[in-house]
Amino acid sequence: MPIIQFPKEMKWGTATAAYQIEGAAFEDGRGLSIWDTFSHTPGNVKNGDNGDVACDSYHRYAEDIELLDQLGANVYRFSVSWPRIYPTGKGELNPKGLKYYHDLIDKLVEKGIEPMLTLYHWDLPQALQDHGGWANRETVDAFSRYAETIFKEFNGKVKYWQTINEPLCAAFLSNYRGVHAPGFKDLQLAVDVSHHLVLAHGRAVKVFRDLGIEGKIGTATNTTWREPFSNKSEDMEACKREIGHNIDWFLDPIFKGEYPQYLVDWFKNKGADLHTEEGDMEIICQPIDFIGGNYYSGNIARYKENDGLLDIENIEIDYDQTYIEWPIYADGLYKVFHYLAERYGNIPLFITENGACCIDKLENGKVMDQDRIKYYQQHLTAVSRAIESGINIIGYLAWSLLDNFEWAEGYGKRFGLVYVDFNTAERIKKDSYYWYKKVIANGWMEI
Template identity: 40%
Template sequence: MPLQIPPDFLWGAATSAFQIEGSLDVDGRGESVWDAFARRPGAIEGGADGSRACDSYRRWREDLALLTELGLGAYRFSVAWSRIMPEGTGRVEQRGLDHYERFVDGLLERGIVPVLTLNHWDMPQALMASGGWAGRESVAAFGEYTQEVAERLADRVEWWITQNEPWIIALLGYRLGLHAPGVTDLRASAAAGHHVLLGHGAGADVLRSFPGTRVGAALNLLPCVPATDSAADAEAAVGSDGYCNRWYLDPLLREGYPEDMHRHWERAIGGPLDFIHDGDEAAISGRSDFLGVNYYTRRVMVAAKPGPGRPFPWQVVSPGGDVARTDDGSEIAPQAFEDLLLRIHHEYPGTPVIVTENGGAFGETPTHDGRVHDTRRIAQLRDHVSAMSRAIEAGADVRGYTYWSLMDNLEWAMGYRPRYGLTYIDYPTGCRTIKDSGHYYAELVRTGQLPPPPTVEPFG
């Protein structure tokens, strides 16, 4: 099946520094919020931490070889802030910059386009002294960090992502405490989300002083649909969309926060959003050359009264019926992906998109033949690439697709149990085995067509 994909499309895969690198005490790296969070009993499933992960800080040449073997033309990776500025501001660790410079050069030597993320959740722990992202000092610190990385790499890196998933930082990091830094404060959550966006603006202003750079933020967007035909559930879906989507899309791609969600936030925290200063929205808007879209699933919504643990008048419910799901229970909904890309095309016209994450947890492991027959991931990949192709044919300006993830890795608070990779990682040895899905994706990239699903021969 031919795909409706532009000829200069970026086909790639994605990772993040803390999830794959390991080597937490090497080359002057400072402590990140995730290092501190991992020491809390029960914070990460199985007591896991990032001390080894995929050992990619040492085995980065093997990662480059994986990308080459898969024939990928782009790689989304992140720079670890705490490797560059161990105290968050001030002192710069040149050994960290040297490492990423070698890595970028290695990508370019292989004809692979670097897509560099500056903050993939691993803020230096030292910045928690001023509140982390809940404190306004974080914005200037992020700008300073961006300057140091750009001075070293902006002559070779075109595509830059300032922030990864501001909503998740705010929700899981500062409201629910399920991610680092483990804060449980609703107002701090709202402030953190705002300061992450301000950090995008500050970083974009730095990067735009370097010729040839393109700057965007990566948002995890969740199409919100009502569970029933009732007016109340429809209103709940609109509110939820404001909370997790429009609250970030509008200031980045329009001129400020949506008024309906502004009112919801003021009711929820019981007062004005006084952390939003005059001029802040102007410092965020107009600073996105593209939008990174992380898409995994949708949200099915019902109306609900606010109460303990529920500050807004809506609630997520499980979709009814016999729907396909990943191992973590997420609904596999490729049609919602197509609808999302077309929504961006229509509601935020002129915004190029890179699909910076798309994937799912599927736990297949090597079988008797040494291969990983992850047919469910192949189906997920095939259906979502088909949906993206249809959206492009209908007018969506999608410039690239970086599958999450190049390899199995530390999936944050879920530890090492979920496996999202095109490559299987044997964590005790670090051995890398490309899964059937990786070979399928390589054929897709090579031919520009959807190959038929592979046939797995039964054992015996």
């Protein structure tokens, strides 16, 4: 069997998000988030599920860190719950929230696992949403103050920092398609929110630099790939829009100091104008240390008039799909790496999320998730191909450590390396956990 070798200095680990795993939604002074409100509104989440308890990681974090340690992970990406720190988004601090993250981070450091802290993974304090949320520029100010608090509090303990997770989802899934909190369907609102999210990123990076905080700071952006169905210009342009909506719209302002004009024009034709203020782009265009890319799927696609926001139609050929019905297209990850390197230079790249939703059956105390292992084999092969091609990839984080609250899908979709019984919160290692442990320990895999 062929052997795929990885660099010795490669960082390995997993990723999670606060609302998806912590639970303890109403404990120790935590305020409400937009996901508390959204998930408790009938019809928004499958089966009426919510994150009130989730994986109960708030109380079981030490057990989860032990799972990471046994896995051999040397990086753990997690997010801080903003309403656990500032229950109303600003104003009075919640010391119990800060203590929880100190305990979590101290335990990681004790085990030799580098914390990668994400400031915002979608759980906006509801009190800020009540005043317009991310559509209100005052939320950018509140985020800057929250970021300053976290930077100062955990300086010296955290090596990797990320500002905002998947701003595409936080802007467009949440405010244009309405499938994520807060659940609006307004393109102009989504475009406004997208700019304020990028501005909030820039403000946070500036605070980070001004304070002289230790470590490296970067992004966690959506990535995907669309291969044109044909060489017709309309097919190629449609795929460019889809890729660019994920990547260019959010990274061009950071690296180039401007939004991609082709998308500015496209949104304008769809009825939404980009609104910026003087000085915004200078704030956004702060140097960052790495790009965090989240990749799950790709496809072949072609132009189709009035098909969604971007006039694009996916062509389902013969790709296998994960249980969440996302095509398995590992070659797209390889192409995304080259796209990022060509567009933004040889900046370090960190795969901050990659994983598969599968039908996991617990039988005789085991979960034999060979389909997930195959997914990881395919995508780690793409990672190796990119590294061998000279792309500056420094780490890989599997999504996710645990089965968890999968947003609007509730608890019916599992991504974890570890099976969670949501009735008892028991953790059971899947076959993919043992497989990934072996890859980390060896620094290579068989395919």
